[in-house]
Each structure stands twice: as structure tokens, then as C-alpha cells.
Amino acid sequence: MSHVVILGGGPGGYEAALVARKAGADVTLVERNGLGGNAVLTDVVPSKTVIATAEWRSIAERAPELGIVADDGAPVRTRVDLAAVNARVHELASRQSADIAARLEAEGVRIVHGEGVVTPSRGVRVGDQEIQGDALLLALGARPRRMATAEPDGERILSWTDLYSLTALPDHLIVVGSGVTGAEFAEAYALLGARVTLIASQDRVLPREDPEASAMLTDVFRERGMTLVGGRAAAARRDGDDVVVTLEDGREIRGSHCLMAVGSVPNTDGVGLAEAGIRLDERGYVAVDKVSRTSAPGVYAAGDCTGVLPLASVAAAQGRIAMAHVLGDAVRPLQLGHISSTVFTAPEIATVGASEADLIKRGIFYRVERLDLARNPRAKMLGIDQGFVKIFGHTVTGHVLGAVIVGSRASEHVYALSLAVANRLTVDQVADAFTVYPSLSGTTGEVARSLHGMREDDAPHGT
Ligand SMILES: Cc1cc2nc3c(=O)[nH]c(=O)nc-3n(C[C@H](O)[C@H](O)[C@H](O)COP(=O)(O)OP(=O)(O)OC[C@H]3O[C@@H](n4cnc5c(N)ncnc54)[C@H](O)[C@@H]3O)c2cc1C
Numbered sequence: 001m002s003h004v005v006i007l008g009g010g011p012g013g014y015e016a017a018l019v020a021r022k023a024g025a026d027v028t029l030v031e032r033n034g035l036g037g038n039a040v041l042t043d044v045v046p047s048k049t050v051i052a053t054a055e056w057r058s059i060a061e062r063a064p065e066l067g068i069v070a071d072d073g074a075p076v077r078t079r080v081d082l083a084a085v086n087a088r089v090h091e092l093a094s095r096q097s098a099d100i101a102a103r104l105e106a107e108g109v110r111i112v113h114g115e116g117v118v119t120p121s122r123g124v125r126v127g128d129q130e131i132q133g134d135a136l137l138l139a140l141g142a143r144p145r146r147m148a149t150a151e152p153d154g155e156r157i158l159s160w161t162d163l164y165s166l167t168a169l170p171d172h173l174i175v176v177g178s179g180v181t182g183a184e185f186a187e188a189y190a191l192l193g194a195r196v197t198l199i200a201s202q203d204r205v206l207p208r209e210d211p212e213a214s215a216m217l218t219d220v221f222r223e224r225g226m227t228l229v230g231g232r233a234a235a236a237r238r239d240g241d242d243v244v245v246t247l248e249d250g251r252e253i254r255g256s257h258c259l260m261a262v263g264s265v266p267n268t269d270g271v272g273l274a275e276a277g278i279r280l281d282e283r284g285y286v287a288v289d290k291v292s293r294t295s296a297p298g299v300y301a302a303g304d305c306t307g308v309l310p311l312a313s314v315a316a317a318q319g320r321i322a323m324a325h326v327l328g329d330a331v332r333p334l335q336l337g338h339i340s341s342t343v344f345t346a347p348e349i350a351t352v353g354a355s356e357a358d359l360i361k362r363g364i365f366y367r368v369e370r371l372d373l374a375r376n377p378r379a380k381m382l383g384i385d386q387g388f389v390k391i392f393g394h395t396v397t398g399h400v401l402g403a404v405i406v407g408s409r410a411s412e413h414v415y416a417l418s419l420a421v422a423n424r425l426t427v428d429q430v431a432d433a434f435t436v437y438p439s440l441s442g443t444t445g446e447v448a449r450s451l452h453g454m455r456e457d458d459a460p461h462g463t
């Protein structure tokens, strides 16, 4: 029987532990904080919990449109108690972490609490305990990138992990960085009722998303009263109860709080990786191949420490693939072209498969069709007036190559198109499947139908 040692208990580590136990291996998992990792304790679960409150508040504020008024006929006014929101975040995250720990223990995974260091023989040392297995999986995760000129103090200058200790809504939150993390928190806090300024170093928010989707979100942010400032932050400092952010061109922005959302760095320093012959790439991530192997025999890596694609779902897939490889199960290498993800703004932006930029870059013949969700009868009933469904189909084979859904609960609707991309379904096969009437996913079927009859010669793009 093999013995697998796993360093890090986030999605990359705990999913692998479950798969390895199921395959009959002995598994020891070393974690210094809580099970579930940053995904559960500081990143995915807490941020999406705050966003859920923001979403419910904005629904409540729109109640009169759907015919709901207060008893006395006054407009429905709501206010957010951030201490209660964050208490719920902590409670939910620790419950989720405890559930994961209980599941692992029930499956027979040995959990060792403590900071692990990789030994030259590719085992793990925790305090004076040395754990030597037949294979090692590194699932070390990442942490917020810090700028020396804008060090978080945990009170006014914050990283996203500090946000959950706030007990009152900031008067004016300045968010530095308009990637997914910055955009999600900026919008959530605006919806919770804070004044928000978002500093975007590129010409639009969410620069890596579909340009039409990010342009729509940029407009939505402005309509909500958010201030968007173009430029790069050079520094942030306290000035009494204020925070002053200085941009590289010298402009200063004054607020009550500042959230630094300028990316992450991998937790690969000080863990003994070089001494164990495990190669890091030039950015400091553990170099891996598509079956999660590192440069050292018997050592695998998964998740944010690999820099492949920082998503919980990708971390879990890399961990599962590694275990299949170690334990001699059928191995299906990581398919980056099949990944689906969502930016949890309102509306949500969900994407799957190839982006339009990818298709153009790769010279693939495709046709794109899109429809606004506002035309959808269910959307009208629910008061949804923003969003669209866009599908890219291969003009020769008819396969669904990718899709973008912008709208309420896009994260749920995208699954149908994720199945289509992963299983190489054609647009006609998607169109032939029944959708419920009335449903938001009806628009997905309609867009697929409008791609029927694509021909190579009507390809608008490609070579
Ligand atoms: C604000 C935010 C929101 C996000 N939202 C989403 C989302 O909605 N959906 C999504 O798919 N992804 C989201 N992500 C990305 C997601 O959080 C990561 O991709 C995911 O956490 C990666 O999992 P992991 O297992 O690689 O690492 P982590 O979840 O970071 O876990 C790594 C674990 O390893 C432990 N560890 C590290 N070094 C040691 C050591 N030496 N000894 C012992 N233990 C150690 C750490 O304590 C940690 O618990 C979000 C990220 C951020 C920042």
C-alpha cells in the first residue's frame, strides 16, 4: 500500500486526500491553519458569503418594483450591519472547515496540525516529527501580494484577509487593483452601502475577461455610483483616520479605508523546496506538467502554488490528477481549455472554454451569436434587465468552443455549456436539448439554435 503525504489542506490538498484514500492509499495531510485552506477560511467562502449579503440587499432595495412595500407604505429602506455580516462569514467558514476535517477523518486521512517543511529526502518535517511517504503532494497555496509602500496595517490599509474583521462599513473604501478580487469586493461593498473608489491600472475593469462583459460591468459600476480612477497606485499611508493613496502620476486619493487587491504570491519560500531538488519557475511557482509532476521524482504539486490558474476547481482537479498518477489509476491530463469560472459581481460573468481572444489568436474558424437576457420572459418576471448569453461555435465541426454568460446566477447556468465544451457537443446537440419554459437557460438554447447551419465560408474570423 502506498503512503501519500500532502502538504496543505486547501482544495488542492483535501480533494487529493479523499481520492487517494478511496484508492486505498495511506494518507497523511499536514496543515498549519484550518482544513479547507485559504479557499474556505479567507478567500472563496468568505468573499462569496459577503457577496451573498450584498446580493440580497440589492434585491430587497428593488422590492417596490415587484410590488412589495413596507407596512406603512414607505419605500423599503435597508441598512447593513457589517459586524453581523462578518460574524456570519466567520461562523460559516469555520463550520465548512470543520465539515471538511470531519469528512477527511471519517475517510481515514491522518491529519497533522502544524507548519511543514520539505526534507531533502522529500518527506515532511513538522516540529520534531518526520513523515516519510512514497509520494509527496505540495498544495501550499498563495497569499496576498504586499507592496512595501502600502503595507496593510489591518485597520485602515487592508488586504482581503483583513476585511472580515471590520465591524462597521467603511465611509469611503478605496480599492487598489481591478482584477477579479478587486472588482468583486469593490462591487460588494458598493452594494452594501459604502462609497467606493476603484483604482484600475488598465483601461477597463476585469481586463482579462471578455471585453463586452467587462465593458458592461464598467458601466454598471459607474451607474451604481462607484468612482473609477485610471492609474497605478504607488503608495498608501495613514493620515489620522484617513487613508491617502498616491498614484504613480502624483495624484492623491483620500478615503477612510484602502483594500490592496494587487494579486498574490505563492507560499513556496522557506519550505525547503530547492534543497529537495524541486524546481520553481522564474515567478517562484512550483513548475509542474499537465499531470501535476514537479521536477523531483515522486513529488507532485497542485493549486495556487503552481501558478497554473488560481481557481479552487483547478486546484482540486490538479490534486485528483496527481493522485491518479501516483496510484496507477487512469490519468486524464489537465484540460485548461475546458475550465469554467465566474466573476461574482452583479451581474455575474461566467465563462467556459475558449475566449474570443483565444480563438482569434489560434486562427480558429468560429461564429459567435449572442442574445440579451432582457428579452427572456423569466428574466422579465424576475426583474432582470442586464446580461447576455454568447456562444462560440466551430464553423466546420459545429462544436461548442466556448461561451460567456453575463447575468444573475450565470455561475449556475454555465454548467450546461461546460458539459457541452467538455464533451465536444455541437451547437445543434445543445439546441436539441429541452430547456424549461420559462427559464433563464432558455436563452442558452435559443443562442445555440441561432448558430444552426454555420458554414466555413461564413466565418467572420480566423485564418
Ligand atoms: C478573494 C478571493 C476570492 C476567490 N474566489 C474564488 C471563487 O469564487 N472560485 C474559485 O474557484 N476560486 C476563487 N479564488 C481562488 C481560490 O481561493 C484558490 O484558487 C484556491 O484557494 C487554491 O487552493 P489551494 O489548495 O491551492 O490553496 P489554499 O486554499 O491557499 O490552501 C493552501 C493551504 O496550505 C497551507 N499551507 C501552506 N504552506 C504550509 C506549510 N508549510 N505547512 C502547512 N500548511 C501549509 C495553508 O495554510 C493553506 O491552508 C479566490 C481567491 C481570492 C483571493
Ligand SMILES: NC(=O)c1ccc[n+]([C@@H]2O[C@H](COP(=O)([O-])OP(=O)(O)OC[C@H]3O[C@@H](n4cnc5c(N)ncnc54)[C@H](O)[C@@H]3O)[C@@H](O)[C@H]2O)c1
Binding pocket: 176, 177, 178, 179, 180, 181, 182, 184, 199, 200, 201, 202, 207, 231, 232, 233, 234, 261, 262, 263, 264, 309, 310, 311, 341, 342, 343, 344
Ligand atoms: N470568482 C473567482 O473565481 C475568483 C475571485 C477572486 C480571485 N480569483 C482568482 O485569483 C486570480 C487572481 O485575481 P486577483 O484579482 O487577486 O489578482 P490579479 O493579479 O488578477 O489582479 C490584480 C490587479 O491589480 C492590478 N495592480 C497591480 N498593482 C497595481 C497597482 N500598484 N495599482 C493599481 N493596480 C494594480 C493588476 O494590474 C491587476 O489587474 C484570478 O485570476 C482568479 O483566477 C478567482
